Every structure is written in C-alpha cells, then in structure tokens.
Amino acid sequence: MNITYNIYCDESCHLEKDHIDVMVIGGIWCPKNEVRNTSVTIRNIKEKHNLSRDNFEIK
Secondary structure (H helix, E strand, O other), X not given: OXXXXXXXXXXXXXXXXXXXXXXXEEEEEEEHHHHHHHHHHHHHHHHHOOOOOOOOOOO
C-alpha cells in the first residue's frame, strides 16, 4: 500500500541588513489523510498556550 505524504517547510526571515547572522529552516510531514487532524491538533495547542494569530505564526 502506498502512502502519500504532505510536506511543509519554511525558513526564518533572513534579511541582508537585519544584522542577524543566523537562519533556520524547518519542516513537518504527515500522511495526507491526517492533514485535517494534524491541523486541528496544532490549532488546539496554540489555543491552550494563548498563541494568537496576532503575535505568533505557525505554518
């Protein structure tokens, strides 16, 4: 049986003139049939820890 995975990745905002000499890249993957459940779980964690959309971004 073949499993299709969705893969999401993003890098930190590295700007040439921001005087920060580091950059981070991260990623997450999950089976395609678990995307909705994973999204709900992440949303619940954000709510539990008061991580609002206004001051905290997670993709």
